[in-house]
Amino acid sequence: MIDIDIALEKVLNRAKINDNVRVPILESLGFVIAEEIYANDTIPPFDKSAMDGYAVKYIDTIGSTKVDPNLLNLVGEVPAGHPSDYQLKSGEALKIMTGAPIPKGADAVLRKERAHLKGNQIEVLVEVSKGKDICPAGEDVEKGELIFSPGTKITPAVVGMLATLGYDEVTVYRQPEVAILATGDELVDINDDLKAGKIRNSNTYSIAAQVKTYGGKPKILGIGRDKLTKLKEKIKLSLESDILITTGGVSVGEYDLIQDVYKELGIDILFKKVAMKPGKPVTFGVYNDKPVFGLPGNPAAAMVGFEIFVRPTLLKLMGQQDLKFKRVTAKLKESVEKKKGRRHYLRTILTRKDNENFVSKAGTQGSGVLHTFANANSLAVVPKDIEYLAKGSEVEVLTLDKWF
Ligand SMILES: Nc1nc2c(c(=O)[nH]1)N[C@H]1C(S)=C(S)[C@@H](COP(=O)(O)OP(=O)(O)OC[C@H]3O[C@@H](n4cnc5c(N)ncnc54)[C@H](O)[C@@H]3O)O[C@H]1N2
């Protein structure tokens, strides 16, 4: 049995970042920029008003108060999108709207509510300083500035920045396609009859949902039956995808054929047993540089195997730099007992009270119990060589925040 951290290192060492594609910016959300993005313009391109009010010379407001206001002549207006050619002179004001270009001669904006309109004049109720309520040109971005480097994750604000900078498309690392094959003679699909000895195939759907959660594109290959030739044929078809996942058939049963199939197809197996629970029989291989994961059939084991090994692989292919889980330390709300030798990932509920994190089991921890996972929001880590943790002990917890 290989140690989890060593196993993960082997996986990530073999995972290669994807090639890149150009996509419309709205389709780039969640992906990673694969080019340098420079500003072709200064943003904002002109000094603009931050408030609705009056463009003035600040000097004309000096000494002005509510009780003894200075008077300025109103000589016109500047709406947003309509620059004025007027050269403001001393003793004058121009009505100005938020976002409108500051006219020549003006050096401050007096907010509407800080002036009194009296016919063709305004009373200045307060002094304003030079530059007051003006957003200077280049406040956001200077022309020629490097704005984003390869590796930047595209968030809603990044999409907005790309639009501001005039990019309608952006180059990103290509979305990985992840082929998923569930194996087992006992499996039927969602709408099929549950005849004796049969169970519904849930792995295909939970794993495909995990793939989507982390930004991949699932390719569902359906159910493969426990026959070497049939499995070989199905798997062969899917070796074009960026990642291949099979579930089931990796333990030591007579019909657990996955490892034989991998070998016959020329998939180089790097490990087939990991010191973790659930997920001990997680198998990892490489075919033409493509990662191949044989996840266990047990639904919770398959999903934990995905989170620990496939998730960071998928993120790496997508060009992401931070492959780690968000982790917190939390106090156990109950004691935990286990055998030495494997690191356990408990399906848990993480809560916060009075500035402290607490964690409790989401239910029974059998590798086949999926319901518990559906109630969980985190995985608490119980180290390999620990046998007992008392209530109140501190544990490391991986948050599944991307699920929510
Ligand atoms: N003698 C031993 N038996 C087992 C060992 C072992 O070390 N010695 N390991 C156990 C562990 S740990 C696990 S985990 C499982 C993994 O087994 P497989 O990957 O071979 O999975 P299967 O036997 O095909 O299925 C296990 C279980 O999960 C159900 N299943 C399978 N596929 C699906 C699916 N797509 N959707 C829902 N449920 C699925 C299946 O019916 C079984 O109940 O092996 C232990 N055995």
Ligand code: MOO
């Ligand atoms: O590794 Mo298995 O998932 O312990 O049941």
